[in-house]
Amino acid sequence: GAGKTAVAAAALLATALNGYQGAIMAPTELLAEQHARSISIMLEPFGIHTVLLTGSLKQRERTMGRAAIESGEAMVAIGTHALIQEDVSFKRLGLVIIDEQHRFGVEQRDTLRQKGYHPHMLVMTATPIPRTLSLTLYGDLDVSVIDQLPPGRQKIITRWRTGARRTEANTVIAHQVAEGHQAFIICPLIEESETLAVKAATVEFERLSREVFPNLRLGLLHGAMKSAEKDAAMRRFRDGELDILVATSVIEVGIDVSNATVMVIEDADRFGLSQLHQFRGRVGRGKDQAFCYVLSADASIQAQERLNVFQSTDDGFRLSEEDLRLRGPGDFIGVRQSGMPELRMADLSDTQLIELSRSLATKIWESDPYLRKPEHAALRERMRLFWQQFMPH
Secondary structure (H helix, E strand, C coil): CCCHHHHHHHHHHHHHHCCCEEEEECCCHHHHHHHHHHHHHHHHHHCCCEEEECCCCCHHHHHHHHHHHHHCCCCEEEECHHHHCCCCCCCCEEEEEEECHHHCCHHHHHHHHCCCCCCEEEEECCCCCHHHHHHHHCCCCCCCCCCCCCCCCCCCEEEEEEHHHHHHHHHHHHHHHHCCCEEEEECCECCCCCCCCCCEHHHHHHHHHHHHCCCCCEEEECCCCCHHHHHHHHHHHHCCCCCEEEECHHHCCCCCCCCEEEEEECCHHHCCHHHHHHHHCCCCCCCCCCEEEEEECCCCHHHHHHHHHHHHCCCHHHHHHHHHHHHCECCCCCCCCCECCCCCCCCCCCHHHHHHHHHHHHHHHHHCCCCCCHHHHHHHHHHHHHHHHCCCC
C-alpha cells in the first residue's frame, strides 16, 4: 500500500512515450485485473491503450488481446502467466515489470524478458526474498526503496500470541467489526491433515461461524475453489458484504481492501517471514488503526526467532536480512530461490565489506572492463574459470 502501482504506471508512461511497449506480469488474476483497472485509468488520458491477458478470458478476448500486442496497437500489456505463453509476441517490448516478484520462478521472469530485445526490467515486491537481496549485494540490481507510507496511515500493531492468550485476537476482531471494519483469518491448510496438527481453512470457517462469530457474516477463500468462486468471495469482501474472510495463503498478494483492519494468522510458525510480511500488508491500507496477530501453538526455536523478529519490525529489508540469515541467499547465478550457495564467500550480513568490495569492483570495471591490464591478469583468469561453471540468469 505504499505506491508501487504508481511507480509502475510512471515507468510505463515513459516507455510508451518513447515508442516502446511495456508489460506487467502479476501472480494472480485478481491482482492483474486490479492493475488493469487502476493503470488503464492513469494512462488513458495520454491515449495509451492497455490490454489484459489472463487464463480465464474467453478465447475471442484472448485472440484480440494477443493481436493488439503483436501489432503494437496496445502499448501496455497486463496479465498473469498468460503473458509468457509461446503464442504471445510483442512488436517492440521495452519494459518488463514483475509484480510481487517472489511469486515467480527465475525462468518465468526470464521468459518474459526474452520476448523483447534486452528490455529494461523493474521488479517490485513488498518483501525482497533472500536471492534478490544477495543479487543486490553483488551489484546485479539497483534498488529503490519506498520507505514512507501515504499521509494519514498508521503503523500496524503486531502481536505474537500463544496458548490461552490467543483468544485476544477474537476479541479484537469482534470489536473492530462492531466499529464497521473487516478482518482476515489465515490458515496454512485447506483441509484437515492426518499428519499435521495445524488449522485448516474449511474446518476453521465452520467452527468460527458456529461457535465464535455466529452473528457475523463469514466468507471462505482457498486455492482449490473455482476461479469464479474465488472472485465472488473476494468481491463480496471488498464490497463490504462479509465481515470476516477465512482464507489460505491465496490472499497473500494483491488484495486491496482499505476497510480491513485485522489480520489473524493461525499457526504462523508454518510461514516464512516474507509471507508473514505480505499477509500483514493486506491490512492498514486506510486511515484507521490496524492489527496483526500471529498465533502459534508450538513453534520450534528457529520459528520462535522468526516470530520475534516479525513482531518487532515492519521493515521489509530488515525482515529480508533476517530471512537471509536464517535461510541462506540461494543460488545467486542459478535458479534456486533460497538455501546456501555452492560458492563460499564472506558473511553476507557484513554490509560494510560488501559495499567496499562493490565500489572497488565498479572502479575496476570503469577503468579496465576487459581486465587487460597486467595487474588484473590473475583476476581475469579467475573470472574465466568462474563463468565456465555457470550460466547467468
